[in-house]
Amino acid sequence: MRTEFAQAMIALFETRDDLVFITGDLGYLAFERLAAVYGERFVNAGVAEQNAVSLAAGLARAGHLPWVYSTAAFTAFRPYEQIRNNACLHRLPVKLVGNGGGYGFGIMGATHHALEDVGVMRGLPNMRVYVPLVAADVAAVVSMMAKDPLPNYLRLNAPAAVPTALPAFAPWRKLKPGRGAVVVGVGPVVQALYELSAPALLEELEIWSVGTFPLESIPAELAASITTKPHLITIEEHYAACGLGEALSYSLLTSGVVPRALTCLSAAGYPSGRYGSQRWHQEESGLAGPRLKERLEQILNG
């Protein structure tokens, strides 16, 4: 989604004059044109994320709309106190962008993965998290973030190619109907459900996509499905702690919507201690491939 993001930022620059784009020395073969368009409003702050986020807060205080880009792990974790104190507590529109959420950086290894980013961001006051699903979502999300007066975190990843016509980006989207179980997913890992080479299995799944945190009110149609279908499944490329499964469970129970059974599929970390591609890690965690298929068959067959 990095290319789509750069295109969206260039398009946004044509509509407003208060943008400042700060990169933490990343964006090779992606931001060259963006840098040329932004001119003095493109700042490579170097490999110094704490300073970058505070700079952004200062810029926002001075009336600008700053965006801070880095690898998701470096956007979310290194400058966490700066995000909390200087952006969130002060309700300043600092726009944080993390590329390669989840296992997005694959073989780069554990330090470059972000399996806790959504969790730590959604725990902050005044923060809204955006997680696009497909490439076409990125422009819509950038536009929404630019209008949002509060801090945001955008988790980018390789876009999904979901083989269905999708509604425009929204906090909740129904991707397909199904009779056997309800699946609620976040981010491009949802695509794994469509890649199981098991048409009969896919046919059984009613699939929804979450796009933002905190979760918006659960749509009535989804609530009805959750209470009537035998199983609710969540899927996320994120640790279970503070992730979608926990967030949705809280929303459901505080709304009086009780699923008949619940399974939360999430990142397992590094159970074998070995490393591979994003897809390899997804499969090891049972978020894609044979293990996901086996798990879904077990659930659907009771």
Place this chain on the structure above:
Amino acid sequence: MYQKANAGHIGSSLSCAEILVFLRFAWMTNEDVLVLSKGHAAAALYSVLAEAGVLTPEQIDSFYENGTQLPALPPVNAIADIPFATGSLGHGLSLSAGMALGARLSRRDRRYYCVTSDGELDEGSIWEAALFIAHHRLANVVWVIDRNHLQAIGRTEDVLALEPLDAKLRAFGFHVITVDGHDFRSLLAARDECSAFVDASAPVAIIANTHKGNGISYLQDTVDSHYLPMSPAQYAQALDEVTRAFMAANGGDPNAD
């Protein structure tokens, strides 16, 4: 304020009191912005803002009280002249740099005065900010370091040695001015020297040599002055010493006019 609140951080405030007074009343324009990065000296900042008419006596009286807008360290989005709630150390210089960059992009002529402590220089983010300010030649940032040689529980040179601090700052690209942070004449000379660098490429860092707990004999240059509140007897002694010092300097009754 500290006596009424039975609060500590007295030494930290006395260390930078003259610096804040000078910046606010003898250097800054109405457009300029002050960032007290060493937020634990908030009482000194509140006092200066009260003298400037920004804070009311009632607000000052509420210091440390339940329901106050003036907690021990600066509040969030509550006082127009306090742009950020500092207190977690190492943030203010980056925040000043961000606002200064914003002013440059908006073609606004205003300066950002950032007062850090010296213990605060242990924080890596300070040096990230220093690199950035020097690289981008943000001459609209004036960085004042309250160099009292004491941090929370020890001397700076015993905890993490900073010296030679002036050489370090020069190596980063700053024009370094060293002053007596309790002497207005020395601060005035720094202001004049700094003015000569308005259009120059090097941002200015001022090392203000100070004493923690300055002017009060039982507090001065002690680690205790960071933490301990005043007993009634100590408060009376402090008032007496400050009054005598004022009279010695001015040759008369401090309340005469």
